[in-house]
Amino acid sequence: MLCRDYELKPIVDREKLCKVLCFPRVEEECCFSRLSQIRGLGVVEIYDFGKVVLEGGVRVVGKGHAAVVVLARYNNELVAVKIRRLDSKRDSLEREAELLILAKVSGFVPKVYTYSRDFIVREFIDGPTLKEFIATASLQQLRNGFAKLIEAAYSLDRIGIDINEISRPDTQVIFECGDPLKPRFIDLESARVSHNTSNVTRIIASIMRYRRAYPSFLDLTNEEIEHMLMLAKKYKIVEADSRKGIVERIILTLLR
Template identity: 25%
Template sequence: MVNCKSVYEPREDSTMLETWARKHAFGAVLDIGTGSGILAIAAAQGRNVKNVVATDVQKGVVDYCEKCIQNKKIKFLQSDLFQNVRGRFDTIIFNPPYLPQELKLKDLTIEGGKKGYEIIERFLNEVNNFLKADGIILMVFSSLTKKEKVVGFIANNLLEFEFLEKQHYFFEDLYVYLVKKSAILKKLERYNIKNVKYFSKGKRGLLFTGVCDTKKVAIKIKNPKSNAVGRIENEAKYLKLLNKNNIGPKLLFFDKDFLIYDFVEGDFILNFIKKESINKKIIKKIIKNVFSQLFVMDGLGINKEEMSHPPKHIIISKKNKKPVLIDFERSHYTLKPSNVTQFCDFLVSGNILKLFKNKNIEIRKDKIIELAKIYKNNINKNNLNIKDLNNIGYSLE
């Protein structure tokens, strides 16, 4: 006996999306959360539609559709979002459960999680691997789902949207969006980068992660809110050069819109030092290693510009506990490089002195300042020798 108790009876959201599905659906179509099958049927009637895979998380719904809908173009499948779905589609249609559980409606067909947007977030985080490069997503959601959240999830996955329609019903507004892959995402996919996910935001760049073959990579894209020009190209230029000296994460590819480098798994330097298991010996080794990289940069006449406040610019690699400098977007050539002296300034700042003291390391502030001054006044390639390095290293006791 087919249980059709929880088949969603088409409502306003269904009919709004139905109109757009008739208009835009093409090629191979995936209808997620098909319910009564209304959207799958509408899509299948389109002349440009080849076939439709219609899914629902509820087995009873799939059984109901298989029994009641006879359409050669439509195949029904039980699946929690993309779990059992294979292949890529030209059109993906989704009328998700989007209401917050806080409303206590206790209905799986309409509740999208505690806040309402959780299923949409999961959907948008996975959809790229199932959508063809020029494919489209048609989706509907409510003002109760929090529009800014949905827009954020779209951007975080390097997708972009076109607003198609808004309708007001009783206590909510309903929106229909057409979502597509952005030009940058399509380009990244041509480079064989998959699973692109938002990671973090800087002043000038947005960082995403992705997978290239089996390797995790970092993808830096210009922050659209930044007015800075040419930063991506600049960082690529210096990273390429510094990689030859084993400085910075390994640059893999770049173009005018993004640069891709090996993702460095690890902790930012201060978070690493604060860990209980990290002792004086390890810390001294790390600081010396940072200095050795900065000496090389000074020797090359390249200023990184971030070294007086580097907590977010040095990652201690989980693999070998080596410090990896990141973010070279402001790097430039200069006659007076100040990487070493800036890092000395950082080491003698109040909270760093305190942090090191907790680890039984005494930073000899006077000694560092004196050495930094001597170094600054004599800076040239000849005096960049191991003695200087050791001197500064030894001022940590």
């Protein structure tokens, strides 16, 4: 979903299209095969859109080590397409897509429409990354955002999906339309199914890291910090049934 109207320009120049489909190289063979693959999946247009500009001037939604992400049209929807980079150390995006599908019940990940080895066609989450959110949000919005993030992390813990990426959540979390109550985990590339999940403690660890960088972060007292660290320790060792009460106490501390 888009949060506002944008003027969308489809990429028509073949060289530019090949650049995003076969990043970081422009190989005719790859381009030919990926173009037919992506059309076969139902993607009809790719847009020159986003905050990241690739060499050659084409704009994309995101660029990571494993993929380039573009805004595209699929059926009648605007979607994000994660495109596997040619130099990615992963040989397939299928596992990430399957984990996203498994995590769908949580409501905190983008919906997957279709996928293949080289593409994931998924919901486009329009909004600031956690890093951008932190730079502009008020104290109350930040507290609400982190409280919701703890709830989101707990819902993934409950379904047994451990997301490694959220140890560094800066660009792994997007707040849909800047709404503190709508965080989404967008990258499940190194996530795994586990009996011993620790997403909640990872978010608490990230709060501690932000506090080291900005001591007034979330305006928490030393007692509140101690309390949260104690709860995080408990969270790690208790049985799954007792985790809910601990999460509620963490959220209460953040929202006081």
